[in-house]
Amino acid sequence: MIRAIYAGSFDPVTFGHLDIIRRSSHVVDELIVGVLNNRAKSPLFSVEERVKMLEEVTEDLPNVKIQSFTGLLAEFARASEAKIIVRGLRAISDFDYELQMAQTNRIINPEIDTMFLSTSLEYAYLSSTTVKEVAEFGGDLTAFVPASIIGPMQRRVKERAAGKGPQAK
Numbered sequence: 001m002i003r004a005i006y007a008g009s010f011d012p013v014t015f016g017h018l019d020i021i022r023r024s025s026h027v028v029d030e031l032i033v034g035v036l037n038n039r040a041k042s043p044l045f046s047v048e049e050r051v052k053m054l055e056e057v058t059e060d061l062p063n064v065k066i067q068s069f070t071g072l073l074a075e076f077a078r079a080s081e082a083k084i085i086v087r088g089l090r091a092i093s094d095f096d097y098e099l100q101m102a103q104t105n106r107i108i109n110p111e112i113d114t115m116f117l118s119t120s121l122e123y124a125y126l127s128s129t130t131v132k133e134v135a136e137f138g139g140d141l142t143a144f145v146p147a148s149i150i151g152p153m154q155r156r157v158k159e160r161a162a163g164k165g166p167q168a169k
């Protein structure tokens with residue numbers, strides 16, 4: 001039974017994330033998509049919203065489970081009895097950080113191995129950060145995120161501009 005974790009902020013999930021989820025789900029028995037609950041990052045969507053969105057866009061993948069986590073990824077992997085962390089590599093510029101993270105995770109939890117998948121070429125440029133910027137300026141999001149995410153993104157950037165949203169006090 002090979003259980004792996006693909007972790008991230010997924011704020012929001014993009015076609016690049018989905019590409020890695022889909023492809024890695026085909027090489028392991030169970031894939032846990034770990035959604036980092038990190039309030040310090042001031043996310044566009046709450047962790048509950050991100051989990052729900054991921055559940056919707058992965059509903060055709062029976063061996064994919066969505067879970068939120070706090071704290072260290074290597075500890076979440078230990079608690080989930082997963083021995084593999086999946087990461088997507090878009091470009092060589094990702095590599096330094098990813099190698100450092102993979103090595104740190106192995107120090108924390110020596111049972112962990114990180115499996116890197118190269119992002120499919122059509123998504124090599126894509127990041128949640130740039131997608132959020134396009135949304136903030138009212139751009140077309142259809143090339144970047146699943147259709148079900150577009151409406152919620154447009155609404156949330158408007159709410160944010162009006163001082164509302166998950167962080168609004």
Ligand code: PNS
Pocket residue numbers: 007008009010036071072073074100101104105
């Ligand atoms: O969406 P991202 O930025 O690619 O996600 C990065 C993530 C969530 C995988 C990484 O920040 C993470 O593992 N955070 C949890 C804290 C931790 O374990 N850090 C790694 C020690 S180097």
